[in-house]
Amino acid sequence: MKEDEDWLYEIKPKGRLIDLNLKEIWRYRDLLVLFVKRDIVTVYKQTVLGPLWYLIQPLFTSVVFTLVFNTFANINTGVVPPFLFNLAGVTLWNYFKECLSTSSTTFTANAGLFGKVYFPRFIVPASKVISGLFKYIIQLFIFFIFYLYFVFFKDASIAPSVYIWLLPICVLNMALLGLGVGMILSSLTTKYRDLTILVSFGINLLMYLSAVMYPIAEARKKSSDYSWLIEANPLAQTIELYRNLLLGSEYLNFNGLIISSVVAVVSLLMGLIVFNKTEKTFIDTV
Structure with missing residues (x-):
């Protein structure tokens, strides 16, 4: 090949802390679709009830x-x-849990694949968020059946509230929070394997601080000394607003939505920084 001839593809270390190469991800879009299909089809393959587990679990x-x-x-719960x-809270919480738990094992679960072939590593956690969205839509459909x-x-x-159009923002916040925190945990588990155990039961504990099965007002009434832990939780604020948008409420905490949106974006940016840094050397420690 001549020296002045351009390469078709060039693989080189990332030079920036936050490097989300959308052009390269678009080039590998077929692989992204393949990963999404794999996550949806194979999870409950060779099971008795199959995709019905998507419905059984939240119900x-x-x-x-x-x-x-x-x-x-x-x-x-008022009127x-x-x-x-509970079904409204569980539906959104399950999506966050799916994004966090699956993206937190990106490096350890795909070490063999990453060591053999190159592709943008971000495609793997991104595929988990997209496939989780598919499951969320199915569960949301069941919610509307019971709603009717x-x-x-x-x-x-x-x-529904007149501000129902804010619903996608709540879902996006949960996706970004799950993805951002998941990428950070995935990077840390390459060196500290016991974090995998911590994540598994930590998610279950976090659910009780995220107002999934109770209103924030009830937590404030029953335990005013510790309710600040729940009110300071961006997950709780998002789930509360999400539920109020679907079921109707005079109280809508838009400040909580703004704060949770900022936290979601920051967590994603931090996740990208740690993820990109770990991507260069993780194969030596996994």
Whole structure:
């Protein structure tokens, strides 16, 4: 090849801290689609119920939450049916959990693949977020079925907020938070494997501080000394607003949405910085 002839592709170390090469990701878009299809199709392959697990998990979780928190613990959800209240929170929480848990294993779960062939590593966690969105849409569809049931057959006094158009921002915030924090954890687990164990039960603990199964107002009423932990949680603010947008509420915390949006963007940028730095040397430590 002549010296002045241009290469078709050139692989070189990233020179910037935040380097999201969209042009290169677009070039590998077929691989991204392939990863998304793999995540959707193979997760429940060779299982008895298959994709029905997408529906069973949020429904059973909502039933248990309704029994434990609303029946036994007497958590008040106002005019909103407790089951519908819990299903709304669980649906969005499951999407965040999917984004965080799957992207946090990017390097350890794909070490063999990364060591054999080059492609933009960011495609892997990005594919997890996209495939998780597919599962979220299915669960949201089930939520609307129960929503219509409670409205037309149970005469529930609920209606979507006039600010329902903000709903995609709530979903985007959860995706960015899960992706950003997941990439940071994925980078750390290349050196500290026990973080994988911490992530698994840490997510479950975080759910109780994220107002998934109770309103923030109830937490403030029952434990005013510790409610600040929940109010300072951007996940709790996003889930609360998301639920109020779907089920209707006079109180909409737009300041919480702004703060959670800023935190989501910052976490993504920090995740990219750590991810890009670890990408260069992780194969020596995994």
